[in-house]
Amino acid sequence: MSALVSIRDLRVHFPxxxxxxxxxxxxxxxxAPGETVGLVGESGCGKSTTGRxxxxxxxxxxAEITGEIRxxxxxxxxxxxxxxxxxxxxxxxxxxxxxxxxxxxxxxPRMTIGAQIAxxxxxxxxxxxxxxxxxxxxxxxxxxLSPAMAARYPHEFSGGQRQRVxxxxxxxxxxxxxxxxxxxxxxxxxxxxxxxNLMVELQDKFHLTYLFIAHDLAAxxxxxxxxxxxxxxxxxxxxxxxxxxxxxxxxxxxxxxSAVPIPDPSQRTRSRIRLEGEIPSPLNPPSGxxxxxxxxxxxxxxxxxxxxxxxxxxxxxxxxxxxxRGVRFPIREAPASTA
Ligand SMILES: Nc1ncnc2c1ncn2[C@@H]1O[C@H](COP(=O)(O)OP(=O)(O)OP(=O)(O)O)[C@@H](O)[C@H]1O
Ligand code: SF4
Ligand SMILES: [Mg+2]
Numbered sequence: 001m002s003a004l005v006s007i008r009d010l011r012v013h014f015p016x017x018x019x020x021x022x023x024x025x026x027x028x029x030x031x032a033p034g035e036t037v038g039l040v041g042e043s044g045c046g047k048s049t050t051g052r053x054x055x056x057x058x059x060x061x062x063a064e065i066t067g068e069i070r071x072x073x074x075x076x077x078x079x080x081x082x083x084x085x086x087x088x089x090x091x092x093x094x095x096x097x098x099x100x101x102x103x104x105x106x107x108x109p110r111m112t113i114g115a116q117i118a119x120x121x122x123x124x125x126x127x128x129x130x131x132x133x134x135x136x137x138x139x140x141x142x143x144x145l146s147p148a149m150a151a152r153y154p155h156e157f158s159g160g161q162r163q164r165v166x167x168x169x170x171x172x173x174x175x176x177x178x179x180x181x182x183x184x185x186x187x188x189x190x191x192x193x194x195x196x197n198l199m200v201e202l203q204d205k206f207h208l209t210y211l212f213i214a215h216d217l218a219a220x221x222x223x224x225x226x227x228x229x230x231x232x233x234x235x236x237x238x239x240x241x242x243x244x245x246x247x248x249x250x251x252x253x254x255x256x257x258s259a260v261p262i263p264d265p266s267q268r269t270r271s272r273i274r275l276e277g278e279i280p281s282p283l284n285p286p287s288g289x290x291x292x293x294x295x296x297x298x299x300x301x302x303x304x305x306x307x308x309x310x311x312x313x314x315x316x317x318x319x320x321x322x323x324x325r326g327v328r329f330p331i332r333e334a335p336a337s338t339a
Contacts, residue, residue, distance in 0.1 A: 003030035003070075004209050005054065005096075005177060010067035010077075012046070012053045020064070022282045023049040025233035027067075028309070031177070036203070036210040038220030038241065040256070041230035042279050047213045050230070051179035054211070055096050056080040056089055071096065071177075094124050097175040101182040103166035107154040113140075113165050114150030120173045139168040144198060160191035164198070171202065177209045185214065196223065217256060221245045229253045232290040233282055235309055239316040249318045251295050251329060289321070297322060297329060 012024040024046045031037050039047050052058060053065055056076050069076040071092060079088045100106045107116060114136045121127045127135045137147035143164040154162060163183060170178055180199065184192040200223060203210060214220045220227060224241040229252065237250040248254045255275045277294050280286055286293050292302040301321055309317045310324040318324065 002032075004033040004035075005031045005211075006068070006070040007031075007054070008068040008070070010050070010053060010069065011065065012049050012058070013064045014062065015064065016283070019283050022233050022285060023063075024053060025282070025285070027230075027233075027235055029228060029235065029238070031209060031211060033176075033209055034203075034207055035225045036212055036223055038217070038224030038227040039211055039213045039230060040215065040217050040220060040227060042256075042275075043215065044279055044282070045230045046233040046282070047230055048181050051098060051181050051211060051213055054179060055093075055098055056085075057098075090124075094120075094126075094173045095176045096179075097170035097173065097177070098179040098181060099163075099166050099170050099183045101186050103159075103162040104154060106166060107162065109154055112151055112153060113157070117150070117165065117169050117172055120169060124173055126173060135172075139172055142171065142202070143168045158191075159187050160195055163187060163195050167195075167198065167202070171206070174206070175208070177211070180210055180212045182213050182215070185219070199223075217245055217253075229256065232280060232285050234290065234319065235317075236291065236319045237317065238309065243316060247331065249312065249316070249323050249328065250320050251297055252291050254329065254331060255294075257331075289319075 007027055007029045010024055010027045011022070014021040014023060027050055029037070039050065041047055053063070054069055054076075056079070058065065060081060065077055065080065067077060074092070076089070076092060079085060079092075082088055114133070117136045117139055118132050121132065121135060133150070136150050140147050140149060145161060145164050145168070154165070157165065166183070183199070184195050187195060199210075202208060212220050212224060217227065221241055226239060227241045227244040228235045229237040229244065229250065231252050237244060237248065237253045244253060245257065248257050275294060280290070280293065288304045289295070289298070289302040289307050292298040295302065299321060305321070307319045307321045307324065309319040312318050312323060323329075
């Protein structure tokens with residue numbers, strides 16, 4: 001099936017005093033219609049920047065963006081730099097939406113929830129004025145809120161309810177693709193599952209395609225078809241969710257997985273590979289393989305030559321020299337006595 005969104009060699013660099021932050025540095029990814037791709041990695045690896053660049057949320061003043069983001073035959077990167085970018089991007093802004101981690105920060109405290117859900121509908125002239133209240137009521141019901149809540153202000157809502165409002169606002173314009181930027185990680189654990197279930201239901205109902213961002217693999221394993229693991233601005237592993245989770249091939253993915261807490265220690269079959277040291281700065285990323293200063297398996301070539309993302313088996317991509325040669329690192333088994 002052809003991709004709904006096709007990203008090629010995307011780079012997003014922020015010019016700052018003393019250099020440039022290479023937040024995203026050569027990301028390529030195809031996302032199929034109806035698919036959920038999980039995007040995971042440590043804080044600062046460029047997940048949100050990738051999502052925001054996809055939606056062209058940066059002006060050329062803030063970020064230098066190169067590469068391609070193809071959507072329905074158009075390159076959004078080129079459109080974002082073109083004269084009259086605001087008008088040219090407008091039709092795509094309807095199709096591509098985002099849900100933020102902190103719905104409170106993205107809602108205006110002085111506007112009612114109803115007015116805020118109606119805002120994108122007005123901007124894109126999608127609903128006649130006389131039908132607006134009914135449409136807002138319908139959207140509130142779709143996300144499990146009472147239509148009477150339209151008259152309330154953001155501070156009158158709980159965290160979970162506010163995230164439902166954020167979802168209603170994204171859904172208002174009937175999008176096809178939604179970047180979900182850690183939409184549940186700021187919520188109480190007790191309501192995370194409810195909001196997650198809602199997002200899965202909505203995906204089925206409206207045939208949505210998701211790029212679902214999270215810190216750790218466990219959070220996206222169940223909802224993702226495929227998972228992309230990011231490290232310092234680049235994708236280091238990309239494959240079916242089960243494959244990435246059960247048999248990770250890249251040393252960084254292996255370390256990320258071993259950081260996932262296992263509820264019952266007697267079920268533990270993997271020993272922990274500790275991630276040594278801080279994540280290096282994207283202002284001055286390491287040469288060669290960016291993971292080499294933290295990698296147990298680093299070879300001489302790893303310090304000088306960047307490993308390309310290589311298809312090591314059908315649909316399975318890894319950026320690592322030894323793995324590309326066929327080497328498979330053990331997913332370490334813990335000795336039985338430690339159980
Ligand atoms: N507007 C900006 N100007 C300069 N640097 C930025 C800007 N936005 C992000 N960065 C930097 O780019 C890098 C990637 O940030 P990004 O927010 O994409 O990471 P992330 O993977 O989403 O992290 P987190 O898990 O903490 O949300 C970080 O080093 C960050 O400090
Ligand atoms: S390319 Fe080398 S340094 Fe990078 S992950 Fe593979 S073994 Fe480690
Ligand atoms: Mg982020």
